[in-house]
Amino acid sequence: MALSPRCGAIRACRRVLERAFSLRKVHSIKDMENTLQLVRNIIPPLSSTKHKGQDGRIGVVGGCQEYTGAPYFAAISALKVGADLSHVFCASAAAPVIKAYSPELIVHPVLDSPSAVDEVEKWLPRLHALVVGPGLGRDDVLLRNVQGILEASKARDIPVVIDADGLWLVAQQPALIQGYQKAVLTPNHMEFSRLYDAVLRGPVDSDDRHGSVLRLSQALGNVTVVQKGERDILSNGQQVLVCSQEGSSRRCGGQGDLLSGSLGVLVHWALLAGPEKTNGSSPLLVAAFGACSLTRQCNHQAFQKHGRSTTTSDMIAEVGAAFRKLFET
Ligand SMILES: NC(=O)C1=CN([C@@H]2O[C@H](COP(=O)(O)OP(=O)(O)OC[C@H]3O[C@@H](n4cnc5c(N)ncnc54)[C@H](OP(=O)(O)O)[C@@H]3O)[C@@H](O)[C@H]2O)[C@@H](O)CC1
Numbered sequence: 001m002a003l004s005p006r007c008g009a010i011r012a013c014r015r016v017l018e019r020a021f022s023l024r025k026v027h028s029i030k031d032m033e034n035t036l037q038l039v040r041n042i043i044p045p046l047s048s049t050k051h052k053g054q055d056g057r058i059g060v061v062g063g064c065q066e067y068t069g070a071p072y073f074a075a076i077s078a079l080k081v082g083a084d085l086s087h088v089f090c091a092s093a094a095a096p097v098i099k100a101y102s103p104e105l106i107v108h109p110v111l112d113s114p115s116a117v118d119e120v121e122k123w124l125p126r127l128h129a130l131v132v133g134p135g136l137g138r139d140d141v142l143l144r145n146v147q148g149i150l151e152a153s154k155a156r157d158i159p160v161v162i163d164a165d166g167l168w169l170v171a172q173q174p175a176l177i178q179g180y181q182k183a184v185l186t187p188n189h190m191e192f193s194r195l196y197d198a199v200l201r202g203p204v205d206s207d208d209r210h211g212s213v214l215r216l217s218q219a220l221g222n223v224t225v226v227q228k229g230e231r232d233i234l235s236n237g238q239q240v241l242v243c244s245q246e247g248s249s250r251r252c253g254g255q256g257d258l259l260s261g262s263l264g265v266l267v268h269w270a271l272l273a274g275p276e277k278t279n280g281s282s283p284l285l286v287a288a289f290g291a292c293s294l295t296r297q298c299n300h301q302a303f304q305k306h307g308r309s310t311t312t313s314d315m316i317a318e319v320g321a322a323f324r325k326l327f328e329t
């Protein structure tokens with residue numbers, strides 16, 4: 001059915017107003033330093049009085065026969081950022097491979113088991129945050145189990161970072177995270193389009209990335225959304241932040257996994273610190289800004305050394321120095 005000219009004009013006018021409204025809320029680049037300061041405020045001090053586990057016990061839900069690198073990258077990044085313990089809940093075929101990459105990870109081969117939800121649920125009281133999706137794949141059995149794990153995590157109020165195939169699941173069932181204030185979604189270009197289409201029932205306006213991220217967050221009930229790209233756009237439906245920390249032109253696979261794993265720890269730290277440490281800004285937005293800055297800084301540093309041959313493992317080797325440069329100055 002053709003739109004009447006009047007209807008088209010109203011819609012165009014609304015778009016202009018929405019854009020102006022969202023731009024007013026956009027965090028300008030000159031504010032990046034202020035936001036980095038808020039990230040510094042949420043980082044817990046190292047102290048000899050703390051016991052193992054206090055600075056973070058993170059779970060990564062992902063890893064299947066095809067993808068073993070992604071959950072490894074996410075889980076090891078959580079440790080390198082400063083979590084004390086990092087668990088991976090994966091399909092049985094992936095477990096020996098992930099264990100062999102690293103003795104530092106605790107690996108549970110449970111995700112394709114009929115009792116997967118119970119197996120993960122018994123660990124939930126001991127976990128501070130979950131990262132759901134890296135290397136999960138799209139097998140129906142695994143996705144059904146992950147649905148149960150997400151429901152159990154929500155019931156316990158556990159923060160969840162949802163990435164990669166976890167976002168595929170959310171695009172099929174947005175109700176799974178609708179309105180959950182402790183969820184952060186980290187879509188890449190493709191994942192964002194898929195989610196936007198599923199939730200807002202229309203294509204993304206590529207001329208208005210800020211407005212698109214704002215609208216998706218609002219439509220999901222103010223769930224925090226991080227759209228990764230040349231600049232990362234972050235929104236909780238009220239505020240929009242932009243992270244344009246210098247990275248490089250190298251786009252090797254796995255950088256997003258570094259981001260989601262780091263974010264798992266930062267989300268925990270931010271919620272622990274609370275809004276007084278983030279100057280009234282949403283703790284989850286501050287955490288997300290920290291993870292984006294850190295990932296891009298790792299990419300920048302690794303590229304200085306390795307150029308075109310940079311891989312995600314090279315970036316992970318930079319986490320310590322990048323963290324010091326950004327947050328411990
Ligand atoms: N070592 C490992 O184990 C790793 C495993 N990984 C795991 O793989 C699984 C699937 O994840 P995914 O990201 O490949 O999935 P999906 O959303 O289907 O996108 C695929 C297609 O989208 C497109 N595309 C992407 N970006 C775009 C852009 N900016 N602009 C435009 N187009 C863009 C592009 O399409 P193409 O150019 O090929 O036509 C691309 O091929 C998931 O479990 C993840 O964790 C990864 O983490 C990497 C390391």
Ligand SMILES: Nc1ncnc2c1ncn2[C@@H]1O[C@H](COP(=O)(O)OP(=O)(O)OP(=O)(O)O)[C@@H](O)[C@H]1O
Pocket residue numbers: 164187188189228229230231232247248249251252253254255256257258259292295296
């Ligand atoms: N064009 C770009 N220029 C600079 N940085 C970018 C660009 N695209 C993505 N990034 C950065 O790379 C990191 C990962 O984003 P990317 O879009 O590659 O995620 P992804 O596709 O989920 O990665 P993965 O391969 O781990 O699945 C983010 O920190 C993002 O800021």
Ligand SMILES: [Mg+2]
Pocket residue numbers: 163164188256257
């Ligand atoms: Mg990804």
